[in-house]
Amino acid sequence: MEEKFIKFGKNLVPIEELLAPGHSFCIGCGEALALRLACKALGKNVIIANATGCMEICTSPFPYTSWRVPWMHTLFENTAAEISGAEAGLKILMEKGKMPEKDIKCVAIAGDGGTSDIGLQALSGAFERNHDFLYLCFDNEAYMNTGIQRSSATPYGASTTTAPAGKFSIGQTTQKKDMVAIAVAHNIPYVATACPSYPFDLINKVKKGAEIKGPAYVHILSVCPTGWRIATDIIIEIGQLAVETGIFPLYEVEQGKYKLNVDRPKLKPVEEYLKPQGRYRHLPKEEIEKIQERVNQEYTRLKAKVTASAA
Amino acid sequence: MGERMFIEGNEAIARGATVADCQAFFGYPITPQNEITQWFAREFPKMGRIFVQTQSELGSINMLYGAAATGIRAMTSSSSPGWSLMQETMSDMANAELPCVVIDVQRGGPGGGPIRHAQQDYFQCTRGGGHGDYRNIVLAPASAQECCDLTQLAFYLADKYRNPVVVISDAIIGRLRETIEVKKIDFGPMPDKDWAVTGKGRHKDGKRRVVEHAGDLFARYPSYQALLLNLDQKIKRMQESELRYEGYKTEDAELILVAYGYTARVSKEAVNMARTEGIKAGLIRLITAWPFPYEVLRQKASQGSRFLAVEDSLGQLVDDVRVAVESHTEVGLVNILDRHMPTDGGMILPDKILAKIEVMK
Numbered sequence: 001m002e003e004k005f006i007k008f009g010k011n012l013v014p015i016e017e018l019l020a021p022g023h024s025f026c027i028g029c030g031e032a033l034a035l036r037l038a039c040k041a042l043g044k045n046v047i048i049a050n051a052t053g054c055m056e057i058c059t060s061p062f063p064y065t066s067w068r069v070p071w072m073h074t075l076f077e078n079t080a081a082e083i084s085g086a087e088a089g090l091k092i093l094m095e096k097g098k099m100p101e102k103d104i105k106c107v108a109i110a111g112d113g114g115t116s117d118i119g120l121q122a123l124s125g126a127f128e129r130n131h132d133f134l135y136l137c138f139d140n141e142a143y144m145n146t147g148i149q150r151s152s153a154t155p156y157g158a159s160t161t162t163a164p165a166g167k168f169s170i171g172q173t174t175q176k177k178d179m180v181a182i183a184v185a186h187n188i189p190y191v192a193t194a195c196p197s198y199p200f201d202l203i204n205k206v207k208k209g210a211e212i213k214g215p216a217y218v219h220i221l222s223v224c225p226t227g228w229r230i231a232t233d234i235i236i237e238i239g240q241l242a243v244e245t246g247i248f249p250l251y252e253v254e255q256g257k258y259k260l261n262v263d264r265p266k267l268k269p270v271e272e273y274l275k276p277q278g279r280y281r282h283l284p285k286e287e288i289e290k291i292q293e294r295v296n297q298e299y300t301r302l303k304a305k306v307t308a309s310a311a
Numbered sequence: 312m313g314e315r316m317f318i319e320g321n322e323a324i325a326r327g328a329t330v331a332d333c334q335a336f337f338g339y340p341i342t343p344q345n346e347i348t349q350w351f352a353r354e355f356p357k358m359g360r361i362f363v364q365t366q367s368e369l370g371s372i373n374m375l376y377g378a379a380a381t382g383i384r385a386m387t388s389s390s391s392p393g394w395s396l397m398q399e400t401m402s403d404m405a406n407a408e409l410p411c412v413v414i415d416v417q418r419g420g421p422g423g424g425p426i427r428h429a430q431q432d433y434f435q436c437t438r439g440g441g442h443g444d445y446r447n448i449v450l451a452p453a454s455a456q457e458c459c460d461l462t463q464l465a466f467y468l469a470d471k472y473r474n475p476v477v478v479i480s481d482a483i484i485g486r487l488r489e490t491i492e493v494k495k496i497d498f499g500p501m502p503d504k505d506w507a508v509t510g511k512g513r514h515k516d517g518k519r520r521v522v523e524h525a526g527d528l529f530a531r532y533p534s535y536q537a538l539l540l541n542l543d544q545k546i547k548r549m550q551e552s553e554l555r556y557e558g559y560k561t562e563d564a565e566l567i568l569v570a571y572g573y574t575a576r577v578s579k580e581a582v583n584m585a586r587t588e589g590i591k592a593g594l595i596r597l598i599t600a601w602p603f604p605y606e607v608l609r610q611k612a613s614q615g616s617r618f619l620a621v622e623d624s625l626g627q628l629v630d631d632v633r634v635a636v637e638s639h640t641e642v643g644l645v646n647i648l649d650r651h652m653p654t655d656g657g658m659i660l661p662d663k664i665l666a667k668i669e670v671m672k
Contacts, residue, residue: 075392113340118339118366152366162349162362163364164352
């Protein structure tokens, strides 16, 4: 029998903060916000494996830590492998009666570089082996921790320090890698996208991903004022615009079935999202049109999948 | 006259590579070498050369394998954890005899470690780093000028011996801003890269070329023994011809400091301080961390000099000093625990070294 998933309501979200204050995230960090919400959804009965990146550096400057839950640091390329090992370790301890049967959630967290670049091999392996774990990718669309270098999750046209815009280039010349599609292609039970601008949607997706048996993947867009060159007080707005323009649609894929969580009858023009961001400042009109065209195409494709799933 | 500029060590490495005709750079973000990657990202497209940011250090080093196989001069750079990740291919390139230059801007370890300076990769660089019998030539710059010059030398030596060459820098040398002169150094004529894979019929003899590690397919050597013999001879040749070091006030020195990289700069200051106190101290600064000047140290030891290794690690270089002097004389150590403050930001300062010199004199 499948248990019914109970959503978080407004009054059900725990007050307790499992990510302690005093960390060194930048002002207005979308990732810190997403992490805080995710921790609320996960609760204390959890083991978190954290790849190198902003999240690790900012939450655990030696000898301090912000983590009020069991946590381990991994290298850059192996978060999914390490959490697979932890899951195997817990399994054998419980099977041999060395510890009581408990539903301890194994959660891997990493940035977009640690997920879509260097960590992809380990992640694919863990999906394929069907470990019971949740993978959270906090996507701020570049290697922000080391100084805003491009990653394969950096969107087309964005200027970064290793894909600088100028006379010879418009910045990132390749399209953002579709990690969600890659996760879906592994036929895992649960894949979703989330954004802290939609907090209840985010915590419910994280909760659902953690409760589902087998691998789950949640891709969280984390607005980065430092790297995206925006004011620190508009990150929620920018996150909303990413969703409302269709650049980052919020949807989930449960057992292969697509469901759109925020479905606006009409998408806002992408220019509204691109304009306030310094990393897109150099884009000429025709490039913005190109981006608009691609977003329209992708969105139509997604809608088709949603319709096909409903049928 | 070359162009004079006020730049940091990391950029000097990039500029050195550029004047050495490096045509392609493959990089991946890691502190504290990001300035190298970012410089290439900004400047190489303007020159019509290739910059690629790869998906991991494995991507970088294996793209380097491919580029080196076509005979072009190419390079990658990383810092300690990334350098660790590259080792399987470093070993493979030594076997396949591909010339390449890899920069290791050292940071702390073990594991992820702190992102600030350290000198803990000495063993890994000088002993090869990966599995199997091979050695890299290891060049250790101690200034921004040397970052530029030794990178050029690295390309030359790599081509000359068809062997990987490592430039071992550290976060302090990498971020140290100094006035340097960027000047192309002429090392003389180079052997023709007739072994490179550039497509069938592109060579004088019209035959195809094979680049492979001689483990399963013996196109280059008739047997595994022949490969090992060649490696052995190559290692000996490099040891004989490529040893480089700087002796500072060593002629009459009773106590000789041995160091490389940033600690060598600090040691020089300590030697000067000791000399004003009337202590006969000197310094041997390694320019090649491998080959190591064993014979030079042995000779000094036989003349009665004692030694003090100075390094920002628990003790790696000191082992080579001990091997060199064969327990004939005393070998002291100033190590990472002697930093002026016990944090990852602390560094070894001259007065700490001087205190040790005073104890040992």
